[in-house]
Amino acid sequence: MIRLRIQVATWPRRALILTxxxxxxxPDCDGAGGIEHDYGDYETGEYAGTDWEPCHCWNEHRRWTLLPLPARPRWLRRHRTPVDPWASNEPPF
Known part of the structure; x- marks a missing residue:
């Protein structure tokens, strides 16, 4: 059975996709979609990384584009303002 949801994809172009x-x-992945396997260096035994194996209950490549989204005009994009390190949202008392 397919369990679908709507997401916003950002590459190669912004679009709404059904995935x-x-x-x-x-019971194998507990709903995570895959199983992580930690592995170590053969000679030293130190941690070297994590492998991710997709579970059989999910196909991560099953997706359909519903609607391409237009790019925002430059004048509509938000600019981030620098955060004041001394500002606080705590009350003064």
Whole structure:
């Protein structure tokens, strides 16, 4: 059974996509969609990284584009203002 949800994709172009989700009651991955495997260096035994193996309950490549979204005009994009390090949202008392 397919469990669908709507997401916003940003690459190669902004679009609304319909995508499959992992089965929440899957006994193998507990709804995460995959299983992480930590591995170490053969000679030293130190941690070297994590491998991710997708679960059989989910196909991460199953997605359909519903609607391409237009790019925002330059004048509509928000500019970030620098944060004052001394500012606080705590009351003065």
């Amino acid at each position: 499959d989700t992992p089965r929440p009651d899957c």
